[in-house]
Amino acid sequence: MARITFVGAGDEKTTVEASTGASVMLAAVQNGIRGIEGECGGSMTCVTCHVYVADDDTPRMPKMAAEEDELLDYTTSARLPQSRLSCQLVVTDDLDGLTVSVPQENT
Numbered sequence: 398m399a400r401i402t403f404v405g406a407g408d409e410k411t412t413v414e415a416s417t418g419a420s421v422m423l424a425a426v427q428n429g430i431r432g433i434e435g436e437c438g439g440s441m442t443c444v445t446c447h448v449y450v451a452d453d454d455t456p457r458m459p460k461m462a463a464e465e466d467e468l469l470d471y472t473t474s475a476r477l478p479q480s481r482l483s484c485q486l487v488v489t490d491d492l493d494g495l496t497v498s499v500p501q502e503n504t
């Protein structure tokens with residue numbers, strides 16, 4: 398279990414409890430976080446789960462696979478160095494306190 402904070406429109410913060418082994422995308426969808434759709438269910442075809450990981454949290458993120466890196470070029474919102482597909486971020490105890498922002502144009 399890990400607490401994850403999503404920053405949405407107007408810098409509104411929502412903190413949710415995410416189950417270990419689930420994805421950050423799933424935690425967002427299950428908690429109705431606006432701007433994270435997860436349309437493909439995590440099979441990496443939709444890129445509707447784009448988030449920006451907080452600067453302080455980027456060192457503890459799992460390494461990005463080549464496929465995720467490629468798909469991030471197709472997001473509707475700007476790709477930044479902190480960009481990740483939240484369906485590829487698996488919740489572990491080590492991610493407790495993680496903060497991710499939803500691209501403003503998606504909220």
Ligand code: FES
Pocket residue numbers: 422434435436437438439440441442443444445446482483484485
């Ligand atoms: S949920 Fe579709 S790419 Fe992440």
